[in-house]
Amino acid sequence: MARGNVRRYGTARRIDGGIEARTKRGSIGRSWWSKELISAMEEVAEKGRLTRGRAYARAGQVISMRLEPGAAVGDVQGSQLTPFTSAVRVRTLDEEAVGELVSLVRSSPGMLARLAAGILPEELGSALLPRRAGELDFDCTCPDDGWPCKHAAAVAYLLAEHVDDQPFAVLTLRGVDLATLIGGVDDADADEEVAAARDFYGDDTELSELPTERFRPALEDLDPMLLRRALRAGGTDEAVVIRGIIDLEDLYRRMR
Helix, strand or coil, X not given: CCCCCHHHHCCCXXXXXXXXXXXXXXXXXXXXXXXXXXXXXXXXXXXXXXXXXXXXXXXXXXXEEEEECCEEEEEECCXXXXXXXXXXXXXXXXXXXXXXXXXXXXXXXXXXXXXXXXXXXHHHHHHHCCCCHHHEEEEECCCCCCCCCHHHHHHHHHHHHHHHHCCCHHHHHCCXXXXXXXXXXXXXXXXXXXXXXXXXXXXXXXXXXXXXXXXCCHHHHCCXXXXXXXXXXXXXXXXXXXXXXXXXXHHHHHCC
């Protein structure tokens, strides 16, 4: 992979009023979602270029940034007079993947309530965060053929800080609308309610099999001493008592 050359492309033109990263040292990203997003990018991108992109983000070289389904796009001032257009692209979820996301929300108690309250549950990370190189891409109008170039990397770090403020930006990147997600869960529940209403008397309902009870003679639950005492109360001798107990055991077995 070719590496960018600072001497070849020149140094960046400084600008005023650009978007500066809030974090001036150390790692960028405070929330779980932003840290995981950066981690996903750092796993597939070239480390040196990410470092230069982080410096660009902190220097305010990104003039503007917008979020849209599948991408975060920014205008970044580089060494040329005209700013470059740089993008971090994330593959949007297809219909099947959105269906799996809806199922995940439905099967997790309390998750729908958290979404409605403006909280993006971390449990959705496996479905929403890009984990493979094929789900994440960078592009830019600059002549640097690195992947990513420092301009796109700068947009990536500002995207992470935006996710700190607006976690649901992750949904936008994946092409999922929050109202659609919540509505999909409600629709799925409504379908179940309609099906239940049509089968009001439960004629089509599949019942689980009844458990098999283990036979246990009633005599096992009785105190043998009390039973013998009760049988002797009528003046019966021991032989009759024993015979009575045997008859009772036989009777309970026949009742099985």
